[in-house]
Amino acid sequence: MQHDDYTALFEERRAFLTGLAYRMLGSLADAEDAVQDTYLKWIGADRSSIENHAAWLTTACTRRCVDMLRSLHRTREDYIGIWLPEPVYTHADLTPEDAVEHASSLSMAFLLVLERLAPKERAAYLLHEIFGRPYADVAATLGVKEATCRKLVSRARAKIGHADGRNIVPVERQVLLLEAFKSAVKTGNIEKLAAMLSQDITLSTDGGGKVPAQLGLLTGQSKVLDFVAAKLGSFWKTCQWRPTAINGLQGTLIHEQGKIIAAVGFSWDAAHNLDKILIVRNPEKLTRIESPSCYMPLQ
Secondary structure, eight states, rough: HHHHHHHHHHHHHHHHHHHHHHHHOHHHHHHHHHHHHHHHHHHHHHHGGGGGGHHHHHHHHHHHHHHHHHHHHHHHHTOOOOOOOOOBBOOOSSOHHHHHHEEEEOOOOHHHTTTTOOOHHHHHHIIIISSOHHHHHHHHHHTTTTTHHHHHHHHHHHOOOOOOOOOOOOHHHHHHHHHHHHHHHHOEEEEEEEETTEEEEEEEEOOTSSSOOOOSOSSEEEEEEEEIIIIIHHTTTTSSEEEETTTEEEEEEEETTEEEEEEEEEOOOOOOOOOEEEEEEOOGGGGSSSSBBBOOOOO
């Protein structure tokens, strides 16, 4: 094969690798770095000896992400305030099946839950549970025995539990929630929003120490509703709202004078009540949200 042929082979897998890396790292910026590192390793490898190009690329990208995640975990321990995943804009023209698939494995709440896992646990869990890879293949990717791989996935499942942030509700209910949330901010009327909240609702704001943000986690209907109506109402009442598919679910971008100042995502419990409001205000995490659609296939 010529150099261009190998580049074409890589490009065929780029979207998959980006999706894998993003789910591993919770950051599109870091995911793009991991994919670029994988490409450079691919170009420099003795590709004539590689029997399965897709498996080789998956292994190289996964191992790079594991190494990066170890460093990122240390950085996130020193993060100012609450750390949230970098939000991404996802296709609005997916089939219903693909839309559910994306939402269940891309939601900000799910990525936040994955932060509980050690790097190899996260890789093993994602490859087996989300990407559907057999244990033997996952073990080969991670360079461990199959029994060890099974233990990694088992530990990951135990740490994640049932509240994994992957509950999907009908789009119609997502839209109603967004309208109720907007009304509470714009008018202070919280009745419709209150009726859709879980008793254990939480609100998290990520400013990264770069913009004003609520530093601690708000828990419970009373505190969350007060914050939405009073605090967000005072800041966002005159802002422009643009409903957007964020990480596979209905969310909204908040604009002020033509500039994005926040991305808002939501999470649902098993009863289809809202259990998390996730607000990203860190400007470094908002630079790619309006980039071309991020299509991250699972195969």
